[in-house]
Structure formats: C-alpha cells, structure tokens
Amino acid sequence: MAAADGTLSVQIKVKRYQPEKEAKPYWQEFRVQVDPKDRLLDALNQIKWEQDGTLTFRRSCAHGVCGSDAMRINGRNRLACKLLIEDVGTRITVEPMLGFPVIRDLVVDMDPFFAKYEKIKPYLINDEPEPRTERRQSPEQRERYDETTKCILCGACTGSCPSVWANADWVGPASIVNAHRFIFDSRDRGANERLQILSDRNGVWRCRTIFNCSEACPRGIHVTDAIEEVKRAIMYGSNAIE
Amino acid sequence: MNYHKFDVVIVGAGGAGLMSAMQLAHNSSIAVISKLYPTRSHTGAAQGGVAAALGNQEEDHWKWHMFDTVKGGDYLTDQDAAEILAREAIDAVYDLEHWGLPFNRTPDGKIDQRRFGGHTRNFGEGPVRRSCYAADRTGHMILQTMYQQSVKNQVNFFNEYMMLDLLINDGQACGVVALCLRDGSIHVFHAKTIVLATGGYGRAWRITSNALACTGDGMAVAYRRGLPLEDMEMYQFHPTGLYRIGILLSEAARGEGAYILNNEGERFCIRYAPTMEELAPRDMVSRFIVQEIAEGRGIGGKDYVYLSVAHLGKEKIDAKLPDITDFARNYLNVEPYYEPIPIQPTAHYAMGGIPTDIEGRVVVDEQNTVLPGLYAAGEVACVSVHGANRLGTNSLVDLIVFGRRAGKHIAAKWLPEADFAPLPANPDGYATELVEGLLSRANGKGETQERIRQELRDEMTEKVGVVRSETTLLAMQQKIAELKERWANVRLMDTSHTFNTELMEVIELGNLIECAEATVAGALARKESRGGHYREDYQKRDDANFLKHTLAYRSDTPGQPDLRYKPVVITEFQPKERKY
Numbered sequence: 028m029a030a031a032d033g034t035l036s037v038q039i040k041v042k043r044y045q046p047e048k049e050a051k052p053y054w055q056e057f058r059v060q061v062d063p064k065d066r067l068l069d070a071l072n073q074i075k076w077e078q079d080g081t082l083t084f085r086r087s088c089a090h091g092v093c094g095s096d097a098m099r100i101n102g103r104n105r106l107a108c109k110l111l112i113e114d115v116g117t118r119i120t121v122e123p124m125l126g127f128p129v130i131r132d133l134v135v136d137m138d139p140f141f142a143k144y145e146k147i148k149p150y151l152i153n154d155e156p157e158p159r160t161e162r163r164q165s166p167e168q169r170e171r172y173d174e175t176t177k178c179i180l181c182g183a184c185t186g187s188c189p190s191v192w193a194n195a196d197w198v199g200p201a202s203i204v205n206a207h208r209f210i211f212d213s214r215d216r217g218a219n220e221r222l223q224i225l226s227d228r229n230g231v232w233r234c235r236t237i238f239n240c241s242e243a244c245p246r247g248i249h250v251t252d253a254i255e256e257v258k259r260a261i262m263y264g265s266n267a268i269e
Numbered sequence: 270m271n272y273h274k275f276d277v278v279i280v281g282a283g284g285a286g287l288m289s290a291m292q293l294a295h296n297s298s299i300a301v302i303s304k305l306y307p308t309r310s311h312t313g314a315a316q317g318g319v320a321a322a323l324g325n326q327e328e329d330h331w332k333w334h335m336f337d338t339v340k341g342g343d344y345l346t347d348q349d350a351a352e353i354l355a356r357e358a359i360d361a362v363y364d365l366e367h368w369g370l371p372f373n374r375t376p377d378g379k380i381d382q383r384r385f386g387g388h389t390r391n392f393g394e395g396p397v398r399r400s401c402y403a404a405d406r407t408g409h410m411i412l413q414t415m416y417q418q419s420v421k422n423q424v425n426f427f428n429e430y431m432m433l434d435l436l437i438n439d440g441q442a443c444g445v446v447a448l449c450l451r452d453g454s455i456h457v458f459h460a461k462t463i464v465l466a467t468g469g470y471g472r473a474w475r476i477t478s479n480a481l482a483c484t485g486d487g488m489a490v491a492y493r494r495g496l497p498l499e500d501m502e503m504y505q506f507h508p509t510g511l512y513r514i515g516i517l518l519s520e521a522a523r524g525e526g527a528y529i530l531n532n533e534g535e536r537f538c539i540r541y542a543p544t545m546e547e548l549a550p551r552d553m554v555s556r557f558i559v560q561e562i563a564e565g566r567g568i569g570g571k572d573y574v575y576l577s578v579a580h581l582g583k584e585k586i587d588a589k590l591p592d593i594t595d596f597a598r599n600y601l602n603v604e605p606y607y608e609p610i611p612i613q614p615t616a617h618y619a620m621g622g623i624p625t626d627i628e629g630r631v632v633v634d635e636q637n638t639v640l641p642g643l644y645a646a647g648e649v650a651c652v653s654v655h656g657a658n659r660l661g662t663n664s665l666v667d668l669i670v671f672g673r674r675a676g677k678h679i680a681a682k683w684l685p686e687a688d689f690a691p692l693p694a695n696p697d698g699y700a701t702e703l704v705e706g707l708l709s710r711a712n713g714k715g716e717t718q719e720r721i722r723q724e725l726r727d728e729m730t731e732k733v734g735v736v737r738s739e740t741t742l743l744a745m746q747q748k749i750a751e752l753k754e755r756w757a758n759v760r761l762m763d764t765s766h767t768f769n770t771e772l773m774e775v776i777e778l779g780n781l782i783e784c785a786e787a788t789v790a791g792a793l794a795r796k797e798s799r800g801g802h803y804r805e806d807y808q809k810r811d812d813a814n815f816l817k818h819t820l821a822y823r824s825d826t827p828g829q830p831d832l833r834y835k836p837v838v839i840t841e842f843q844p845k846e847r848k849y
C-alpha cells in the first residue's frame with residue numbers, strides 16, 4: 028500500500044502499561060505514515076512526537092550500538108533502531124521483553140539484569156605486575172574471544188530465553204557471554220573463579236540449547252555456541268581453554 | 270526532596286566520567302549520576318580509534334602528535350593542553366590495555382595502529398600509524414572496559430537520573446539537582462566536588478552522528494548558572510555520514526584506504542590536498558564535499574558523494590571495518606563489497622564547551638579564574654585541545670587524558686583541603702519549578718515539542734552548517750529568540766511521574782536551544798574562517814583579530830549572549846597557513 032510519495036501506512040499495535048492510570052496492561056493500535064527505509068524506532072518516535080506523548084520507550088544511539096531499545100517485535104526480541112519498516116511489514120506488534128519486570132509501556136527494569144552480569148566478575152582478573160607498556164597478546168589469542176566482546180548488554184538474548192522465563196534466578200545468556208569474553212582472554216587469570224560460579228545450580232546447566240538467544244542477538248553473537256564452550260571448559264577444566 | 274551527600278559527584282558515565290571515577294573510587298565517597306545506563310553512553314558509538322604515539326608500527330613521537338593537534342586545530346588549540354594530551358596519551362592507552370581493553374594486535378603481540386586524518390610523521394611529511402584501535406568499535410570497547418572496572422571498584426551509580434541544575438554557593442560549586450526518571454522525584458546531591466562529563470550537543474542539527482541523548486545538558490545547565498561557554502562556534506561536521514540519516518562511517522575507512530568519489534568517479538580530495546588526500550582534516554574534507562556538490566558534481570546532481578571501500582577487498586573489510594559496512598547494508602541497502610556508499614557531512618563534535626584549565630578545573634573568565642569545586646571533562650569541556658577543529662581519534666584521548674587528570678587532581682590536591690560549602694536556600698527551587706511547571710501545562714492549549722525541535726534542527730543544518738554567512742547567522746539568531754519563547758510555553762501530553770520521557774525530551778530541547786544560542790552568537794561575531802567555522806563572507810583566517818577564544822555568557826536578551834575573549838596559549842608552534 029505505498030502512497031504516491033513512496034511512504035507506507037503502517038499499523039503498530041503496542042502493549043501499553045500506564046501504572047498511574049490503569050493497573051493492567053492493555054493493547055493500543057496506532058497508524059503512521061512512514062518511509063519504508065525508516066527504522067521502527069523512527070515510527071515509534073513519530074507516534075510519540077505527533078500523536079501520543081505518553082508512549083514510553085528507551086532509546087539513544089539509533090543505530091544498534093548502545094543497547095537501549097531491545098523490545099519484542101512481532102514475537103521476537105529485536106532492537107527497534109536496527110529494524111527497517113520494509114523488513115518488518117505493515118502490521119507490527121510491539122511489546123516489552125518477556126522475563127523482565129515492566130516499569131511503563133516498553134520500558135523494563137534492567138537492574139536485575141545488570142546484577143546478574145556483575146555476578147560473573149565481568150572484569151579482567153590479573154594480579155601480576157603490569158609491564159611498563161602493553162601486555163602482549165597474539166592476533167590469534169585476540170581472535171579467540173573477539174565475538175563475545177561485541178555484546179552491548181541490551182538483554183535481547185536473556186529476554187528471549189525460556190529458561191529465564193521459568194526461573195528468574197538463572198544468570199542467563201548475556202552474563203555467560205560476558206564470562207566467556209574473559210575466560211578465553213589469554214591475559215585473564217580468573218577463569219576458574221568464573222567457571223565455579225557458572226557451574227552452580229543457576230549457572231550454565233540451565234541452558235537447554237534452545238538457540239533463541241543466538242537468533243535474538245542484534246550483534247550476531249553465536250550465544251549458544253559461547254555457552255557450549257563455557258560448558259566444555261567446566262567439564263574438561265582449563266585445558267579446554269586454549 | 271531527597272538529599273544525598275558525597276565528596277564527589279560525577280555527572281555522566283561516558284568515557285570521561287568513568288575515567289575520573291576510576292581515579293577516585295578507591296578512597297573517596299563518590300557517586301556517578303547518569304541519565305542513561307552507563308553502557309548506553311555515546312562513547313560506545315566511537316569507532317575508529319584512540320591516538321597515542323606508541324610507535325608500534327613505525328617511528329612516532331608525542332611531539333609530532335602535539336604538532337598535528339595544534340595544526341589540525343588551525344592554531345586555536347591551547348598548546349600547553351596539546352602537549353599534555355600528546356604526552357599522556359601514551360600511558361593512558363597502556364592503562365586501558367592493563368584494564369583489559371581488547372585492542373587489535375600486531376604480529377608480535379603489541380597494540381596495532383592505523384592511519385587517521387591529520388595525523389602525520391615528522392611535522393606534516395605524510396600519514397603516520399598512530400590510532401590504536403579495536404576493530405571499528407574502539408569506543409564500545411573503551412566504554413565496556415571502564416564500566417567493567419567500575420563494577421570491580423564498586424562505583425556508586427545513580428542510573429537514569431537526569432541533572433537539571435548545578436548549585437553554586439559562596440563562590441564554590443556545592444551540588445547538583447537531578448530528576449529520577451523512574452518515579453519523577455527530585456534529588457539534591459550535596460558535594461564538595463562536581464565533575465561535569467555530560468558529552469556533546471549534536472542533536473541541535475538534523476543530520477548528525479550523535480545519539481538522541483546528546484543534548485548539551487551540562488553546557489546548558491552551566492550557562493544558565495552564569496558560567497561561560499567557550500568557542501561554541503567551533504563545531505565539527507564529519508565528512509562521511511550516511512546519506513540522509515547521518516550515521517557515521519568512521520574515518521577508519523579512509524585510514525584503511527577508502528576513496529571519496531564525485532559523480533565523475535574522481536578522487537577529488539587529491540585536487541585540494543595533494544599530500545594527505547582523503548586523510549586531510551575533517552573540516553577540509555567536509556568543505557571539499559560541499560564545494561563539489563555546489564559545483565554540480567554530487568552524485569546524480571544531488572547533495573551527496575560516494576565513499577568507496579570495494580577495492581580494499583572482502584577480507585580487509587570484514588577484519589577492519591565490519592560494523593560500519595553493516596550500517597551501509599542495514600540502513601541503505603548498499604553492499605560495500607561491490608557498491609560505493611552514499612555519504613554527506615554530518616554534525617559530529619563540539620570543540621567548544623565549558624572552559625577548563627589543564628587540571629580539568631572549570632574557569633570562569635578571561636583571567637582563567639577557577640571556580641572551586643567544579644570540574645569538567647570530555648566533550649562537554651573545552652581545555653582547549655581541539656581548537657577550531659578536532660582530529661579524528663583525539664576525542665577518546667581527550668576523555669582518557671583529561672578525565673584522568675581531573676580525577677587525580679581532585680584526589681591529590683582538592684579533596685585534602687576542601688570542605689562542603691553550605692547549600693543555597695531552597696536548593697531544588699529551580700528544578701522543582703521547571704518540572705512541576707511543565708507537568709502542569711500538560712493537556713492545556715499550545716504547541717507540543719515537535720515543531721520546535723524540527724525547526725531548530727532544520728534551520729541549524731541550513732544556516733549554521735559547514736558554510737555560514739552573516740545573513741544565515743542573523744536569521745538564525747532571530748529564530749532562536751523565537752524558539753526560546755515558544756519553548757517557554759510548550760505543552761506536554763504526558764502528566765505522569767513514572768518514567769516520563771516526554772518531560773525529559775522537552776527539557777533536553779530547552780538545553781539544545783541554549784547551546785545553539787551560544788554557537789550562533791560566537792559564529793556571528795567571528796568574522797573569519799578558521800577550522801570548522803567557515804564564513805562565506807570572510808573566507809580567510811584572520812590572526813590579527815581572531816586568534817582568541819570566544820567566551821559566551823547568557824544575557825537577558827534571548828539570542829544575544831555577552832561575548833568576551835581570551836588569548837590562545839602558544840608555546841612552541843607559531844601559527845602558519847594550514848596546508849595538507
């Protein structure tokens with residue numbers, strides 16, 4: 028249904044939650060006229076700025092690097108700023124991510140998510156004296172953990188994981204990705220501490236290899252594979268960490 | 270009103286704020302306030318790299334880096350600051366590596382380095398490899414690494430708290446007032462020290478590389494409290510933004526050998542800058558592009574040209590430029606392996622900001638009088654290390670070098686002798702009135718924020734862009750006075766206290782208008798062309814009259830701040846004509 032100027036009429040159905048007005052969430056439909064090359068985020072902004080200023084969501088960079096606007100779009104967790112209207116169609120359903128407490132509309136409480144991230148000691152552990160210049164690391168050693176350094180902590184993987192929905196205490200995929208980033212870094216000496224944390228009841232073993240997380244990751248991280256590598260490191264000890 | 274008390278309150282959790290926090294976390298009571306979760310800060314969007322004369326790839330010296338910074342800044346750079354930047358960059362980069370930053374590596378395991386615009390060997394002889402990088406997500410890695418260290422050091426964060434006001438009493442900074450987004454409550458932070466690290470204001474333009482959160486809050490808050498803003502007319506337009514959207518394609522592409530082409534397929538930069546070619550400084554390349562377009566050599570006669578990486582080959586593109594080529598695929602449907610990418614200049618970086626000395630202390634006049642207790646670092650500040658034009662990869666250096674210096678100075682020199690200044694009477698008065706005033710106008714009559722925002726951004730792009738003139742600037746000055754009045758009557762649609770992002774946006778819009786006011790006034794008075802400030806009606810640099818920094822003070826007349834000037838610090842390099 029392209030208009031003469033090339034724009035499209037798009038219907039966006041949003042799961043609203045306005046705690047100061049209504050105790051329960053409800054659905055609301057909006058219609059906007061947008062360029063097919065617009066981002067879904069542009070369409071949401073258009074609604075907010077022109078139709079309904081109460082529509083609430085987070086956003087900042089608008090090009091998929093800050094991790095603010097992960098939400099459930101047509102049943103899948105995506106970043107609204109990375110998705111073009113032409114790729115998602117003219118009937119779009121938008122909800123907050125599952126598995127997170129909702130604060131308002133599409134804004135969820137990220138504090139528990141960051142608390143779990145902190146659990147796995149997400150920082151370089153190495154007490155050896157620092158050299159005057161850089162620590163050496165070969166390009167191959169650097170490549171070993173390249174993929175998991177891409178994580179932007181948007182929560183799309185964690186919010187797509189049925190094991191997270193079933194058990195809010197589980198550390199979840201994003202934390203394991205960030206543990207992986209250090210466990211496989213040749214400069215780090217904290218692998219055993221982290222593996223111990225992750226072999227606990229709420230550690231890696233709750234992962235049922237469903238692959239939702241890998242599909243959800245807007246940074247193209249093969250999350251399930253990273254989790255598998257961490258599982259293997261737990262089973263076979265640090266030898267598995269080459 | 271909620272009351273908090275800390276030795277140090279840092280506002281902003283980007284590279285600059287976290288770097289200061291790192292120096293203080295061990296032994297002081299500190300809090301970091303940020304309107305975004307720290308990892309959402311715009312530092313994470315930086316792509317290309319961070320400059321430091323490590324000499325890992327070829328001979329390099331900090332003095333060459335210092336010279337490039339001064340020359341790149343068209344001699345408006347304060348040379349004492351440039352020296353510190355170039356010298357201390359080296360240790361600051363090693364600090365980052367020791368904290369775990371995953372830099373790309375050379376075959377022998379050192380930090381890899383690549384070329385970047387305006388960075389040269391031996392005082393301008395040719396390009397040098399000085400940019401330390403982690404693929405094309407260096408800023409992401411810096412931000413992640415510093416946040417990781419903050420977690421390790423158990424820094425106290427107040428996330429999604431928006432600073433609305435700065436408190437000054439008895440000649441000393443003594444606190445900030447912030448809005449807690451989650452429940453709309455107002456918080457007063459009483460402190461001995463405040464560090465402003467709130468970033469830039471690129472959202473004042475329509476085509477910009479900046480995040481929606483880059484709204485100049487720190488600058489506007491200081492300006493409203495009577496502090497000057499320095500050199501705001503010096504705003505950088507990066508040559509290679511994605512056509513129509515402004516998303517940045519890092520100079521790293523050109524550092525790796527990308528071409529810029531006009532409609533005849535000509536690498537026109539060579540015509541203008543025979544030595545540095547595409548790697549001439551940004552202000553110049555942006556002007557080359559505007560000139561080509563003006564002379565009808567834009568692609569298809571339109572207002573864009575091409576950036577081409579196809580000749581670099583798939584392997585190099587994937588290894589060195591994966592993110593930015595994805596932007597082209599994702600947002601323009603262009604496959605950079607084979608196709609050139611449509612680009613145009615995009616509003617990118619504030620060289621100006623809140624004036625500071627080389628310790629990061631905020632100074633308030635021509636004599637560089639320090640305002641005790643107040644520091645600023647990063648894009649919000651103006652040391653002035655970037656002068657009239659910042660070189661690529663020099664902002665990340667600025668964050669880590671001056672963020673670190675500010676933190677160290679606070680710890681070693683200021684805190685041992687500082688005391689809490691008492692809060693002024695009714696400390697949250699301004700902030701509470703602002704918020705309640707806006708909320709009470711909800712659902713009444715009058716216009717909402719949208720038209721005001723659009724007009725500001727459209728007209729700034731048109732009138733205060735790469736090329737300016739008396740006519741366009743005067744028109745914009747009037748427009749700003751009009752927008753200020755309209756903003757004062759703006760109507761909200763959202764009356765809620767829970768996560769009211771419309772309220773946040775309207776306050777941000779007010780801040781952008783303040784920043785734009787200082788920008789336009791400085792540009793109007795500077796009747797010369799220098800660095801990022803190009804006047805069609807005064808095309809030459811004029812050292813006799815304008816080798817000096819602008820200080821803009823807010824006045825009672827909308828659109829017309831009072832302007833004062835202070836001299837440039839020149840130590841080693843006398844101003845010369847800038848050729849590349």
Ligand SMILES: Cc1cc2nc3c(=O)[nH]c(=O)nc-3n(C[C@H](O)[C@H](O)[C@H](O)COP(=O)(O)OP(=O)(O)OC[C@H]3O[C@@H](n4cnc5c(N)ncnc54)[C@H](O)[C@@H]3O)c2cc1C
Nearest residue numbers: 281282283284285304312317318432468647648662664665
């Ligand atoms: C796309 C892009 C690429 C870039 N690439 C490079 C590069 O390769 N090399 C380079 O050197 N430079 C680069 N730059 C420039 C550089 O990234 C920025 O100048 C720099 O990151 C700014 O850092 P900062 O710490 O000053 O501010 P930011 O990172 O913007 O952080 C600002 C912080 O302040 C907080 N804040 C803002 N307002 C408020 C408020 N009112 N209340 C509370 N908190 C507030 C925010 O939440 C945020 O935490 C790039 C810039 C862009 C846009």
Ligand code: FES
Nearest residue numbers: 087089093094108
């Ligand atoms: S707004 Fe930053 S990731 Fe979407």
